[in-house]
Amino acid sequence: xxxxxxxxxxxxxxxxxxxxxxxxxxxxxxxxxxxxxxxxxxxxxxxxxxxxxxxxxxxxxxxxxxxxxxxxxxxxxxxxxxxxxxxxxxxxxxxxxxxxxxxxxxxxxxxxxxxxxxxxxxxxxxxxxxxxxxxxxxxxxxxxxxxxxxxxxxxxxxxxxxxxxx
Numbered sequence: 001x002x003x004x005x006x007x008x009x010x011x012x013x014x015x016x017x018x019x020x021x022x023x024x025x026x027x028x029x030x031x032x033x034x035x036x037x038x039x040x041x042x043x044x045x046x047x048x049x050x051x052x053x054x055x056x057x058x059x060x061x062x063x064x065x066x067x068x069x070x071x072x073x074x075x076x077x078x079x080x081x082x083x084x085x086x087x088x089x090x091x092x093x094x095x096x097x098x099x100x101x102x103x104x105x106x107x108x109x110x111x112x113x114x115x116x117x118x119x120x121x122x123x124x125x126x127x128x129x130x131x132x133x134x135x136x137x138x139x140x141x142x143x144x145x146x147x148x149x150x151x152x153x154x155x156x157x158x159x160x161x162x163x164x165x166x
Contacts, residue, residue: 027042027043027044027045028041028042028043028045029041029042029043030042030043030050030164032157032160034153034154034156034157034160035150035152035153035156036056036058036149036150036153037054037055037056037153037154037156037157038054038055038056038157039052039053039054039055039157039160039161039164040052040053040055041053041164041165043164050164050165051068051165052068052161052164052165053066053067053068054066054067054068054069054154054157054158054161055067056149056154058134058147058149059080059082059145059147060082061081061082062079062081063079063080063081063082063110064077064078064079065077065078065134065149066078067123067158069123069158069161072120073116073119073120074119074120074122074123075119076114076119076122076123078111078112078114079109079110079111079112080110080112080136081109081110082110082138082139082140083104083110083112083136083137083138083139084104084136084137084138084139085104085105085106085139086103086104086106087103087104087136087137088100088101088102088103088104088136089101089104089112089134089135089136090133090134090135090136091118091122091132091133091134092132092133092135093122093125093126093129093131093132093133093151094125094129094130094131096125096129099114099118099121099122101113101114101118102114126151126154127155127158129151130150130151130152131148131149131150131151132148132149132151132154133146133147133148133149134146134147134149135147
């Protein structure tokens with residue numbers, strides 16, 4: 001009888017108690033703009049980790065230059081959907097030597113294939129340089145397009161990236 005009374009009292013107290021629920025949290029998305037450059041982060045609050053990318057949309061039709069530096073490896077991704085197949089892209093940072101990509105294949109949908117060595121070289125030069133130049137042939141044009149990208153904003157974006165991922 002005493003157990004029934006304890007259970008009944010507990011149930012009554014629970015029914016009058018204020019109901020509270022745990023909070024369900026999603027990954028936090030952060031986007032920060034640095035001139036021509038943007039930093040996009042997904043943050044996992046529980047694990048105190050952020051997965052970030054630095055990106056620049058430099059030409060119409062979603063042409064993109066993106067970095068996800070891990071240590072000294074830059075994990076560079078470059079996509080130019082309107083690039084002419086069977087051509088290549090020329091890359092130059094300030095007065096440094098010209099860097100030439102592999103031939104663009106029709107089946108790559110504008111993905112620019114760069115070796116690990118080229119990616120590292122580009123990344124190191126960008127961290128010290130002032131301007132990044134890209135030259136490539138567009139499918140619909142007869143002449144090459146040259147893009148000039150300011151690297152001051154890249155350095156600011158990189159510093160922010162490092163603060164979010166370290």
